[in-house]
Amino acid sequence: MGTMKTLFLLTLTSTFFFSTFSQEASVFSRQANLETYIVFVEKPENLLESNLHDWYTTFLPETTSSLSSNQPRIVHSYRNVITGFAARLTPQEAKAMEQKEGFIAARVQRSFSLHTTLTPKFLGLPRRPTKLGAWNASNYGEGVIIGMIDSGIKYDHASFSDKDMPPPPSKWRGRCDFNGKQTCNNKLVGARSFVSTARGTDLPWEESYHGSHTSGIAAGCPVDGANVFGQANGTAMGIAPRAHLAMYKACGDFCDEGDALAAIDAAIDDGVDVLSISLGPPHPFPFYNDGVALGTFRAIQKGIFVS
Numbered sequence: 371m372g373t374m375k376t377l378f379l380l381t382l383t384s385t386f387f388f389s390t391f392s393q394e395a396s397v398f399s400r401q402a403n404l405e406t407y408i409v410f411v412e413k414p415e416n417l418l419e420s421n422l423h424d425w426y427t428t429f430l431p432e433t434t435s436s437l438s439s440n441q442p443r444i445v446h447s448y449r450n451v452i453t454g455f456a457a458r459l460t461p462q463e464a465k466a467m468e469q470k471e472g473f474i475a476a477r478v479q480r481s482f483s484l485h486t487t488l489t490p491k492f493l494g495l496p497r498r499p500t501k502l503g504a505w506n507a508s509n510y511g512e513g514v515i516i517g518m519i520d521s522g523i524k525y526d527h528a529s530f531s532d533k534d535m536p537p538p539p540s541k542w543r544g545r546c547d548f549n550g551k552q553t554c555n556n557k558l559v560g561a562r563s564f565v566s567t568a569r570g571t572d573l574p575w576e577e578s579y580h581g582s583h584t585s586g587i588a589a590g591c592p593v594d595g596a597n598v599f600g601q602a603n604g605t606a607m608g609i610a611p612r613a614h615l616a617m618y619k620a621c622g623d624f625c626d627e628g629d630a631l632a633a634i635d636a637a638i639d640d641g642v643d644v645l646s647i648s649l650g651p652p653h654p655f656p657f658y659n660d661g662v663a664l665g666t667f668r669a670i671q672k673g674i675f676v677s
């Protein structure tokens with residue numbers, strides 16, 4: 371954690387320092403109160419690292435004592451990230467340091483926001499307020515049926531709950547083949563298996579967890595309190611959380627082309643609006659010699675969006 375933070379600061383410092391320093395120079399004339407400055411200095415060759423902090427203090431202005439604040443002026447003494455320190459100064463004091471031997475630059479410290487790899491945020495899809503942007507305009511995928519060609523699905527996972535989900539559109543002709551068990555709902559509206567060899571189950575149940583993963587990304591409903599051992603706690607949600615899902619199992623650990631084509635065939639019959647396919651050969655074949663490319667071309671001709 372410490373290393374990451376250090377690296378982060380170092381990267382930002384080196385990227386932004388030179389481009390924005392002049393713009394922030396005007397801050398000197400405006401601000402009267404103490405602010406925390408990052409002060410960059412050049413270390414004399416013979417200075418021992420153990421004496422760095424004491425040497426940093428020599429940059430502090432003599433006016434220091436005339437101010438009522440009892441707090442120490444140096445906030446941090448750096449040894450590795452930069453040669454320099456962070457100190458609480460007035461603009462006049464920071465300006466006065468420019469005269470000192472070894473001074474390079476000083477500027478008011480910046481404030482950073484926390485960054486997180488959330489695809490919806492990256493795409494500009496705000497969850498709240500809910501009435502803005504592409505998510506609202508598309509109604510979170512409501513009324514859309516996404517056919518997944520994958521390795522099956524854990525139908526009882528929290529992401530596939532149908533809380534607040536309307537029934538699928540009346541054009542839907544799919545079905546749920548879990549040995550007669552009532553496992554489908556208004557979120558997971560279909561589940562069938564096309565695995566034709568003995569290596570896998572003939573139920574659309576998930577064994578490798580790939581299909582549940584891709585299904586959750588496509589259309590998982592909001593699940594609050596999702597975390598890994600308490601880390602990254604937050605709301606897990608698919609990109610189209612109001613869309614319906616239909617699993618067409620064509621894979622165990624591998625996917626046979628014939629099974630994948632049968633799955634796509636059935637999905638077209640059943641009336642999916644979108645086909646989501648996350649599988650492929652180790653190297654690309656020409657389209658005319660690639661069953662999945664041919665099959666999905668037919669799907670596109672029938673108005674199905676293929677992802």
Ligand SMILES: *[C@@H]1O[C@H](CO)[C@@H](O)[C@H](O)[C@H]1NC(C)=O
Pocket residue numbers: 501502503506507509
């Ligand atoms: C949100 O979506 C609804 C329904 O499509 C639409 O009537 C409304 O204008 C949208 N709001 C905004 C701010 O785009």
Ligand SMILES: *[C@@H]1O[C@H](CO)[C@@H](O)[C@H](O)[C@H]1NC(C)=O
Pocket residue numbers: 595596597599600603604
């Ligand atoms: C995750 O966040 C929720 C909502 O803030 C909270 O109720 C829950 O206790 C948190 N869980 C963990 C493991 O931190």
